[in-house]
Amino acid sequence: MRHSLLARTLALLWLIIGTVITLAPILWMLLQALKRPIDQIAFPPRFVFTPTLDNFTAVLSAPGFRAAMQDSLIVGVGSVGLGLLLGVPFAYVLSRSSMRGRFELAEFILSTKMLPAIVVVVPLLQVYQNLNLLDSYTGLILGHLLVVLALIVWVMRSFIDALPVEVEEAAYVDGASRLRVLTHIVLPSAVPGLVTVSALAFILSWNELFFALTLTGTNIRTLPTYMATEYVGFLAVDWGRLSAAGLLATVPVVLLVLVLQRYLVRGLSMGAVK
Amino acid sequence: MARIELRNVAKTYGAVDVIEGLDLHVEDGEFLVLLGPSGCGKSTILRMVAGLEDVSGGSIHFDDTRVDTLPTQKRNVAMVFQNYALYPHMTVARNMGWGLGLAGASNSEISSRTKLAAEKLGIYELMDRKPAALSGGQRQRVAMGRSIVRDPAAFLFDEPLSNLDAKLRGQMRREIKQLQQELGTTALYVTHDQVEAMTLATRVVVLNRGKIEQISPPLDLYARPASLFVADFIGTNPMNFLEAVVTETNTLRTGNATWAMPDGLSEADRRPGTALTLGVRPEHILLDDEGMLPITFVEKLGSDTVFRAALEDDELMVRCDPGLGVRTGDRVGLRADPAKMHAFSPETGLRLN
Ligand SMILES: Nc1ncnc2c1ncn2[C@@H]1O[C@H](COP(=O)(O)OP(=O)(O)O)[C@@H](O)[C@H]1O
Ligand SMILES: [Mg+2]
Numbered sequence: 001m002r003h004s005l006l007a008r009t010l011a012l013l014w015l016i017i018g019t020v021i022t023l024a025p026i027l028w029m030l031l032q033a034l035k036r037p038i039d040q041i042a043f044p045p046r047f048v049f050t051p052t053l054d055n056f057t058a059v060l061s062a063p064g065f066r067a068a069m070q071d072s073l074i075v076g077v078g079s080v081g082l083g084l085l086l087g088v089p090f091a092y093v094l095s096r097s098s099m100r101g102r103f104e105l106a107e108f109i110l111s112t113k114m115l116p117a118i119v120v121v122v123p124l125l126q127v128y129q130n131l132n133l134l135d136s137y138t139g140l141i142l143g144h145l146l147v148v149l150a151l152i153v154w155v156m157r158s159f160i161d162a163l164p165v166e167v168e169e170a171a172y173v174d175g176a177s178r179l180r181v182l183t184h185i186v187l188p189s190a191v192p193g194l195v196t197v198s199a200l201a202f203i204l205s206w207n208e209l210f211f212a213l214t215l216t217g218t219n220i221r222t223l224p225t226y227m228a229t230e231y232v233g234f235l236a237v238d239w240g241r242l243s244a245a246g247l248l249a250t251v252p253v254v255l256l257v258l259v260l261q262r263y264l265v266r267g268l269s270m271g272a273v274k
Numbered sequence: 275m276a277r278i279e280l281r282n283v284a285k286t287y288g289a290v291d292v293i294e295g296l297d298l299h300v301e302d303g304e305f306l307v308l309l310g311p312s313g314c315g316k317s318t319i320l321r322m323v324a325g326l327e328d329v330s331g332g333s334i335h336f337d338d339t340r341v342d343t344l345p346t347q348k349r350n351v352a353m354v355f356q357n358y359a360l361y362p363h364m365t366v367a368r369n370m371g372w373g374l375g376l377a378g379a380s381n382s383e384i385s386s387r388t389k390l391a392a393e394k395l396g397i398y399e400l401m402d403r404k405p406a407a408l409s410g411g412q413r414q415r416v417a418m419g420r421s422i423v424r425d426p427a428a429f430l431f432d433e434p435l436s437n438l439d440a441k442l443r444g445q446m447r448r449e450i451k452q453l454q455q456e457l458g459t460t461a462l463y464v465t466h467d468q469v470e471a472m473t474l475a476t477r478v479v480v481l482n483r484g485k486i487e488q489i490s491p492p493l494d495l496y497a498r499p500a501s502l503f504v505a506d507f508i509g510t511n512p513m514n515f516l517e518a519v520v521t522e523t524n525t526l527r528t529g530n531a532t533w534a535m536p537d538g539l540s541e542a543d544r545r546p547g548t549a550l551t552l553g554v555r556p557e558h559i560l561l562d563d564e565g566m567l568p569i570t571f572v573e574k575l576g577s578d579t580v581f582r583a584a585l586e587d588d589e590l591m592v593r594c595d596p597g598l599g600v601r602t603g604d605r606v607g608l609r610a611d612p613a614k615m616h617a618f619s620p621e622t623g624l625r626l627n
Contacts, residue, residue: 163362164359166355166357166359167359169324169355170353170360170420171361171372173326173347173351173352173373174376174420174424175347175350175373175377177347188363189362189363
């Protein structure tokens, strides 16, 4: 369809504004990360300065940062993996069964996302204390499971809904067992959904600060906790290193999205992410 | 290939009886069509034969084997669905060959049989495409191909053509018929489209609310409908129905019009004063020049002309030669051939002649 020149100009303008708004903080972080301390706090802000890589080298050579990246990776992969293991079969049942109360159940799952985390975290702390889960990978993975499970169930449900049930029936008629239909028909045709939801869930876990801050201590520090405690002091904030660490922390996510781009576009454009 | 038999089959969903005590058999190699309006239970019957639904009562047999206790996978039937139900992530070749692989066929056998089926259906050059890259007609062919590669006991079709446009539907109809005749596989075909039923079937089963109204060859359905329901359902232009009374002079009276006595009525049904429902198809009404009935509405379709004529309380639909040049407001006389008139009992709705 051809749109008028005015409409196209407006759309382009809107895209430019959107891009600037989205990218401005990242650009600002980059500038801060490249400045020496004296330039960081200058007012009005300086856009012309002698760049330095000191902040990046300092962050990268800090053993704490690398450990934090590793912890984040373990917790992210762990919670997404466990989330898929529990959430995908759950989504399948919600999509396919005619069980009474399945809609209410699905809504209940979603409603967990409406509860502020702070309400959950106090009782959770008690439970974790008794179960000895505080400051452990298992503990934080389970905590993050609370964050990602609803997303996984809802997104996967709409992807499975999109596969007509007759396709499964055709496979039964073709001689396939129930398990084979799941593994060879349902899951493969939901691959864009699996990839999309895994990436989104991983990012959620990667960014998560609140549970990480409260449920872990010295053993385990994910990137957000590390940054919040290491570079943000009582009286001063080390803007240069914080910005460098922030930028470095986004690199794995950007790489993930680039690698999965093909699937993500398909997955997101299916309108399945609500 | 197999003979399919349903004995006293019933299906209930909760408290709702969808099918009650259905007896039906499909001969080996026959093309049996289940015809009926939407919601009458056609798909339910087909799905019970396939094993996708359990029976609530009765039994189903393929030849001498009872199959209603067997899972779908063990029944060796092939099914074509209305929405084709192709495996979206597999190529056309994989779609057709997957079931063969499950049955333990070797790779060379799979590829040779898939190739043969694809050539027969004219989709060989599409073998490497995914379903999303196919048109509706091509998907339909792949679904057919998936059915024929396996050499099943029976083909089950659930309204396979209703998602296609009219022209393609006619073409696929002919291809399905040819393919089934060539392969000689028993076919059970569900549709709500009478044209499909008439052209494909060796016998048609007309269903109404889960009950069989009539089982007969297609032409008999048209020539001798067993009930008012069938008479109303079959025919391009709907049959005219008139409430009639037998007169002293061995004719029928409907309002102010008089009709000849239909052929084949029993002595008892011809007694003066007996009430009948008279059925006459629009194409079986003959025009007389002399007459009193005013024409109220004319539709010129090119190949023929359809008009409505007013009786005292009713209206008659008449199909005639376009050369006659009838116009709204003309007055005509109408009569019917006694051999082509239908009489039904007003109480039971069943055929009397
Ligand atoms: N799973 C089900 N639960 C309850 N009722 C059903 C179910 N499936 C079908 N029905 C009912 O059974 C009747 C027959 O359905 P169906 O066999 O699909 O009709 P058709 O194929 O002739 O249109 C319909 O009235 C429908 O509402
Ligand atoms: Mg149906």
